[in-house]
Amino acid sequence: MEKILKINDLHVSVGDKEILKGISLTVKPDEIHAIMGPNGNGKSTLLKAIMGHPAYTVTSGTITFDDEDVLAMSVDERSRKGLFLAMQYPKEISGVTNSDFLRAAINARNEKPISLFKFIKEIDKGIKTLKMKDDLAHRFVNDGFSGGEMKRNEILQMMMIKPELAMLDEIDSGLDVDAIKLVADAALKLKEETKLGLMVVSHYERFFSLMKPTHAHVIVDGKIVVEGDAELVEKIDTDGYDWLYEELKIKPLKEERPMVYSLGTCARNKRNVNE
């Protein structure tokens, strides 16, 4: 049976602030959904909420995958069911080597542990495909990685784990032109082999022109305001979002950044100073 991700009227808050205000979306296997929109309007929030980040509270709405309630699952259960999130800012785990981490991740979803021989063969293949450094397996996870290496490492993990629905959160930012092509090719190849469904967040047409999305959605102020296909991506790349705001009479949210005040040796964060 096809594993379909269904999101229905999803509302998500961070703290007491509502970020997503009713998102509905269906992703089928072998589809590529482009998620676009200005900064700070809820794209990453959508992906993190699907994966189950503890800071994001779902206040109403449903998410199902393969007809099972995703919201009732813990983060690791969601992953074992086939969801994968390639993160915008992957975390460092110093002390844990890539090879230990990946093997544990693969073994967590299989009854029989992967043989060392097969594992090494696969990781070597992945490292070659993504043109990463040979010593990667023995380095600590994302520790001292450059921005590009981290992003490639996310794709390597995706290739090894073989999810059924992958979400790529600005995977192309921080990558050079050649690396963007490598990453896109790797993702497309995996899609061809496993009929992987993809949700791709990006700001750049270059990545989308390589990925060739089958669907496109624009999120403004926590809602999907317009949907379309690859043509919509192109239009936004050439014209920006302004025409949308005028046509639909909506306003985007401004991205908020914490301001840092220096108080001598101490410093504190203060949010929302403009309000």
Next chain:
Amino acid sequence: MSRSITLKDNKNYVLEIDGNDTVTLIVDSAECNIEYAANNADANVLVYIKNEKDTVLNESGSIVNSKLCIKYIELANHCFKQNTNIDVCDNSILEIRTIYLGINDKKVDFDLVNKGVDTEVNIRNNVVCLDKAKVVLNVIGTIVKGAKRAKCHQKNHCLTVDSPEKAVVLPVLKIDENDVEASHSLSSGTIDEEVMFYMNSRGLSKKEALNLMVLSYLMPNEEEFNVFENGKELYELSLGRVKEVCSM
């Protein structure tokens, strides 16, 4: 020379070392007193706490013209008390490396004294404190008057799983001499929620993620164990022990 000694029946034990030596001390009694006497030695000692009941370990001793490295491994399920007081005399180096997994309450006192000239003391403590445990670690480096060119450095790393106040680590330096080099440091904290999310999002359960984190935090390279007699077995035993504890 390489030897392995099992300490049973609450005995006092005097460990005399001269020349090159590696010693594995397996503590298997409720109370154990060890006295180190090193003279012109270059030795590695591994103290492994095997006893499966509450244990008290008292250590004393002095080293002269020697280099002594002592590793402690304590991963057992019970309460543990340790009191170590070693004098480092002329031209000697003492290295202390500890691996403590706090499953139950632990109290450890180190008092290491730079007594002679040209002495060096290096301490590295790695502690993981699990939810039910309370761990207190007092680490005192003393440099007495007249201990010229003494060096005393300590590094303490502490990881708590539940709440950070469950582990108390006190690094102390007492210095009564001018011509010295000394430092102490402490890092302490819980597992970052974002790191946990990252590991969970790759399919690792909380327990599996904890196991990886604790292993990376505590266990040194396997090579460090291989010099000891029974070192390989003890290493495997320790890995198994950490896994067992983390999946509880």
